[in-house]
Amino acid sequence: MTDTALTPGAAQMRAAHARLRERLPAGWPTDASGVALESFLTRGLPGTDIEEWRYTSLAAFAGRLASALEASAEAAAQPAADPPLAAALRAAVPGPVLCLTDGQLEPGADLPAGLQIRPAARLLPGLAPVGISALADLNAAFARDGLNLAVAANAGPQGVLLIHERAASATTVGQPRVRLSLAGGSHLSVVLLATGGSATTSNAVVEVDAEAGSVLHLVQLHEGAAGAQRIARTELRLGAGASARVTSVDLGSSLSRQDVVVHLAGDDASVDVAGLCAGPSGTHVDHHLDLQHAGRHTASRTLYRSVVDSGGRVVFNGRIVVGVGAAGSDAALTNRNLLLGPGAEIDTKPELEIHTDDVRCSHGATTGQLDPAALFYLRSRGVPAAEARRLLIGAFADELLARIGLPTAEAALRNRIHALLEAAGGLAQ
Amino acid sequence: MLEIRDLRVSVAGKEILKGLSLTVRPGEVHAIMGPNGSGKSTLSHVLAGRDGYEVTGGTATWHGRDLLALPPEERAWAGVFLGFQYPVEIPGVSNVYLLRAALNAKRRHAGLPEIDAIGFLKLVREKAKLMQMDESFLNRGVNEGFSGGEKKRNEIFQLAVLEPTLALLDETDSGLDIDALKVVASGVNSLRSPERAFVLVTHYQRLLGYIEPDFVHVLAGGRIVRTGDKSLATELEASGYDALRAPAA
Ligand SMILES: Nc1ncnc2c1ncn2[C@@H]1O[C@H](COP(=O)(O)OP(=O)(O)OP(=O)(O)O)[C@@H](O)[C@H]1O
Ligand SMILES: [Mg+2]
Numbered sequence: 001m002t003d004t005a006l007t008p009g010a011a012q013m014r015a016a017h018a019r020l021r022e023r024l025p026a027g028w029p030t031d032a033s034g035v036a037l038e039s040f041l042t043r044g045l046p047g048t049d050i051e052e053w054r055y056t057s058l059a060a061f062a063g064r065l066a067s068a069l070e071a072s073a074e075a076a077a078q079p080a081a082d083p084p085l086a087a088a089l090r091a092a093v094p095g096p097v098l099c100l101t102d103g104q105l106e107p108g109a110d111l112p113a114g115l116q117i118r119p120a121a122r123l124l125p126g127l128a129p130v131g132i133s134a135l136a137d138l139n140a141a142f143a144r145d146g147l148n149l150a151v152a153a154n155a156g157p158q159g160v161l162l163i164h165e166r167a168a169s170a171t172t173v174g175q176p177r178v179r180l181s182l183a184g185g186s187h188l189s190v191v192l193l194a195t196g197g198s199a200t201t202s203n204a205v206v207e208v209d210a211e212a213g214s215v216l217h218l219v220q221l222h223e224g225a226a227g228a229q230r231i232a233r234t235e236l237r238l239g240a241g242a243s244a245r246v247t248s249v250d251l252g253s254s255l256s257r258q259d260v261v262v263h264l265a266g267d268d269a270s271v272d273v274a275g276l277c278a279g280p281s282g283t284h285v286d287h288h289l290d291l292q293h294a295g296r297h298t299a300s301r302t303l304y305r306s307v308v309d310s311g312g313r314v315v316f317n318g319r320i321v322v323g324v325g326a327a328g329s330d331a332a333l334t335n336r337n338l339l340l341g342p343g344a345e346i347d348t349k350p351e352l353e354i355h356t357d358d359v360r361c362s363h364g365a366t367t368g369q370l371d372p373a374a375l376f377y378l379r380s381r382g383v384p385a386a387e388a389r390r391l392l393i394g395a396f397a398d399e400l401l402a403r404i405g406l407p408t409a410e411a412a413l414r415n416r417i418h419a420l421l422e423a424a425g426g427l428a429q
Numbered sequence: 430m431l432e433i434r435d436l437r438v439s440v441a442g443k444e445i446l447k448g449l450s451l452t453v454r455p456g457e458v459h460a461i462m463g464p465n466g467s468g469k470s471t472l473s474h475v476l477a478g479r480d481g482y483e484v485t486g487g488t489a490t491w492h493g494r495d496l497l498a499l500p501p502e503e504r505a506w507a508g509v510f511l512g513f514q515y516p517v518e519i520p521g522v523s524n525v526y527l528l529r530a531a532l533n534a535k536r537r538h539a540g541l542p543e544i545d546a547i548g549f550l551k552l553v554r555e556k557a558k559l560m561q562m563d564e565s566f567l568n569r570g571v572n573e574g575f576s577g578g579e580k581k582r583n584e585i586f587q588l589a590v591l592e593p594t595l596a597l598l599d600e601t602d603s604g605l606d607i608d609a610l611k612v613v614a615s616g617v618n619s620l621r622s623p624e625r626a627f628v629l630v631t632h633y634q635r636l637l638g639y640i641e642p643d644f645v646h647v648l649a650g651g652r653i654v655r656t657g658d659k660s661l662a663t664e665l666e667a668s669g670y671d672a673l674r675a676p677a678a
Contacts, residue, residue: 372480377517377571380477381587382505382531391530395521395570 006058007044008066013037016069017141024144025121032124036140039130046134055315055347056257056286061229064201068173085223085251085416086164086195092412093191095159101166102174103202104145114155114186118148123177127207128235133259136233139175139205146177151214153183160189160406165204170197170225176204182214182242189217191409196228196253208236208244212266216244219404221413224253226282233259240266240295247274247404249413252283252312261290264298264326275304276400278417279312279344286315293326293359302333305400306348307393310341319351320361327358335365338396340389394418430454431595431626436487438468438475445471447651448487455594456623460637460662461630463648464670469630470514472648473599477511478504491595505531506538508594512584512601514630519571524583525553527571528590535591556589559619561612577604585616592620597628602636614639634666647673 007013017037021030045062046053090097099106105120123146130137147163165176182188196202210216216236224230230253238244250256262271277285291300306314320331337346350363370392378388397417404410431453438446445468453459463469475482476489478501489496496504519527533543544552557564560582572580581601588596598617602610617627617640629640637645637659645661646653647670654673655661 371517373517374519376479376501377513377519378522378527378530379501380479380505380511381527381591382502382535383527384502384534385500387530387534388502391522391526392519395519398521 006047006062007041008062008069010041012066012069013041020142020144027119027121028144029121029124033141033143035125036130036137040134040137040141043131043134043137045138052288052317055313056255056284061201061231061255064173064199064229068201081197082166083195083223083225084419085221085413086166086193088412088416089162089191089193089221089409090164092408093160093162093406094408095161097162097164098147098149099164099166100147100176100178102168102172103143103176104168105147111161112158114152114158115161115188116150116152118150118181120146120148120177123148123179126205127179127209127237133233135203135231136205139177139203143175143177143205146179148179148181150181151183151186151188154185155183155187157187157189160191160409163190163192165192165194165202167195167197167200167202167228169200171199172197173201174203176202178205179207179209180216180218182208182210182216184211184239185213186211187215189406191219191221191406194220194222194224194230194232196224196230198225198227200224201229202231204230204232206232206234208234210236210238210242210244212239213241214239215242216246217405218244218246219406219409220246220248220258221251222249222253222256222258223251223416224256226254228253229255231255231257233261235261235263236271237263237265238269238271241268242266243270245272245274245403245405247276247400248287249276249401249417250285250287251278251417252280252285254282255284257286257288259288259290261292262300263292263294264300264329265294267295268297269295270299271301272403273300273302274400274403275316276397277304277306277314277316278397279306279308279314279346281309281311283312285313287317289316289318291318291320291331293320293322293329293331296326297328298326299330300332302331303400303403304333304335305337305396306346307338307396308340308344308346310343313345314347316346316348317351318349318363319353320363321353322356322359322361324355327356329356329358330360332361333363336396337365337367338393339367339369340393390418431489431491431628433489434487436472436475436489437485438471439483439485440471440481444485445651446475449648449652451646451653453595453626453628455626456621457643458621458627458629458640460642460645460659461628461648462632462645462662462665467648468651469648470599473511473514473597473628473630476504476597477501477509502534503538505591505593506535510588510591510593510596512581512588512596512598514599514603516572516575516580516584518573518575520573522571523568524571524587525549525567528553528587531591553590556586559589560586560616562586578606578609581605582609582613585613589616589620594624595626595628596620597630599630600632601629602631602633610636611639634662637662649673
C-alpha cells in the first residue's frame with residue numbers, strides 16, 4: 001500500500017517533532033499536532049502504487065524532507081529570489097499583501113474592515129479530519145504558524161487580497177497553512193501566489209469554510225524555480241447557496257502537485273473551477289480535482305487546460321462525485337490539452353461517480369497539437385512561424401485566463417505566461 | 430512578374446499538377462476556371478507555401494525570386510497573399526491582432542519601425558469601411574463564428590490592409606450573396622493597380638462581370654488547357670468543360 005521506504009524513519013520524525021515543540025509559540029495545540037504526526041506515521045508518504053499518486057513520485061520530496069528534519073538549526077535567513085510573476089502581481093493587485101514565509105505570517109498588512117486575522121493556533125485541528133491525507137497530516141504535524149483569516153458576516157466585496165506564500169531561503173522546507181473563513185453572506189477575493197526557490201520544498205494546506213450565501217473568488221498561482229517542489233491541498237466546504245470561483249494556474253516546477261477538493265455541502269451551492277497547467281521542459285505538474293456534490297441543486301462547472309512541451313509532464317485527474325442526497329445537481333467538466341512536441345506527456349482522467357438519478361452530468365477530454373491549418377493561415381499572412389505558434393498557444397491559455405475575472409491579475413498573468421512561453425525556446429520548437 | 434514553368438505537384442503520392450505553366454504580369458487580372466478537383470486550390474496552396482504538397486518539377490518565381498524555396502511568411506513579405514477557399518477559424522486571436530502582427534513582421538523584415546497604434550487603427554477602420562464590414566468584426570477571433578460569406582469578405586478585408594502585390598483569390602466569390610459579391614468585387618477593383626496582380630480562381634462567370642479579367646484560363650488534367658479573354662468564361666458557362674477534357678494538342 002504505502003511505500004515505507006519513502007518516509008523518513010518514525011524515530012527521526014518523532015525526534016524532529018520533539019525539537020519543534022520546544023520552539024512552538026505559546027498556546028499552540030501540541031495535542032492536535034501530535035495526533036497528526038502519529039496519523040502520518042501510520043501511513044507514511046503515498047507511493048506510486050496508490051492510484052492518486054500513480055504518476056507522481058514523492059521520492060525526491062522525501063529526500064529533502066529527511067535532510068530538513070536533520071538540520072537542527074534554523075535555516076539562514078537568505079530569502080529566495082522572487083520569480084518575475086511575484087513582482088508583476090504585487091504591482092498589479094492593488095490590495096494588501098500578506099506574506100507567509102516558510103509558513104510564518106509576516107506582520108504588517110493593514111486589512112480592510114470586515115477582514116480579521118485570528119490566532120494561528122486555532123488553525124489546528126484542521127477542518128478536515130486527521131487521516132484523510134498523509135500530506136495534510138504532515139503539514140498539521142510540523143506547522144507552527146499560518147494565516148487564519150476571517151471575513152465578517154455580510155461583509156461586502158473588499159478588493160483583492162494577495163497572499164504570497166514564499167520560501168525564506170533557496171533550500172528551506174515549509175508547511176504553509178491557510179484558513180479562510182467566510183461568514184454568512186460575506187464576499188472575499190483572494191489571489192494566493194506561491195513561489196519557490198531553486199531547492200525549496202513546500203507542503204501547503206489551504207482550507208476554506210464558506211458559510212451560507214457567501215461568495216469566494218480564489219485564484220491560486222504557482223511559479224517555482226526549476227528545482228522547487230510544491231505540494232498543495234486546497235479544500236473548500238461550501239454551505240447553502242454559497243458560491244466559489246476557483247482558478248488554479250500552475251507554471252510548473254520540478255514537482256508541483258495541487259489537489260483541489262470541493263464539498264458542495266449545502267443546497268444550491270455552486271462552484272466554477274478552472275485550471276491552467278503549463279508544463280515547460282523539465283517540469284512535472286499534477287493536478288487532482290475532487291468535486292463532491294452533497295447538497296441538492298448544487299452546480300459545478302469545471303474547465304482545465306494544459307500546455308505541455310517536450311520534456312514536460314502534466315497530469316490531470318478530475319473526479320466528480322454526486323452523492324445520494326444531491327438531487328437536481330448539475331456538473332460539467334471539460335479538459336483540453338495541447339501537446340507542443342513529440343516528448344510532451346499528458347495523463348488525463350476524468351471520473352464521474354453518480355449515486356442519484358436526478359442529475360445532469362457531462363465530461364469530456366481532448367488532447368491535440370497546434371492546428372496546422374491555423375498555423376499556415378497565420379504564416380500565409382506574414383506572421384513568422386515562432387510568433388504564430390506563440391499566438392495560438394497564448395489564445396489557448398487566454399480563454400482560460402479570461403475566466404479569472406480579476407482584470408488586473410489577469411493582465412499580469414497573461415503577460416507572464418506569454419513571456420514564459422517566449423523564453424522557453426522549446427515552445428517554439 | 431509571376432512565372433510558373435512546367436510545375437509538377439503531387440499530393441499523397443498522386444500527381445495533381447502535371448506541368449503547369451502560367452505567366453502573370455503586374456497590373457493584370459487572370460481568372461482560372463476548371464472542373465472540381467482539377468488542382469486550382471493545389472496551385473494556390475503551393476504558391477503560398479502550404480505543407481503536404483510535393484513539388485516534383487518545374488519552377489515558380491515572383492519578380493525573379495524562387496517562391497518555392499521560401500517559407501510561407503517570407504512569401505507574404507515578398508508580396509504574396511492567398512485568399513482561402515475555406516478560411517480557418519482561429520478563436521482567441523483577434524482579426525486586428527493578426528493584422529498588426531503580420532504588418533509589423535513585414536515591416537521589421539524591411540527594416541522599418543513598427544506601425545504606430547493610431548495609424549494602424551486608422552488603416553483598419555478605413556479598410557473595414559471599404560469592405561462595408563462592421564467594426565465589431567475587427568476584435569472578434571479570426572473568422573470565429575463568421576458566416577461563410579463573412580469569412581470571404583474578411584479575406585478581402587485582410588487583403589486590403591496588407592496590400593500584397595500578388596493576390597491569389599481561391600473561390601472568394603463562392604458563398605457570397607449578390608450584394609456581398611458587389612462589395613468584394615468593388616474592393617478588389619479599388620485595389621487594382623499597375624504593380625498589383627490578381628489571380629482569381631472561380632467557377633462562375635458572374636464574378637468576372639464585376640471584375641474584368643485580362644485573361645481567362647482553364648485548368649484541367651493538371652495543366653492550363655486553354656487561355657482566352659473574358660469571352661471564354663461566357664463560352665464555358667454555356668458549354669461546360671466536357672469539350673475541353675481532351676488534352677490540348
Ligand atoms: N491531402 C490530400 N490527399 C489526397 N488527395 C488530395 C489531397 N489534397 C487534395 N487532393 C486531391 O487533389 C485534387 C485537386 O484538389 P484541389 O483542391 O486542388 O481541386 P480544385 O481544383 O481546387 O477543386 P474545387 O473546384 O472543388 O475547389 C483532388 O482530386 C483532391 O481530391
Ligand atoms: Mg478548390
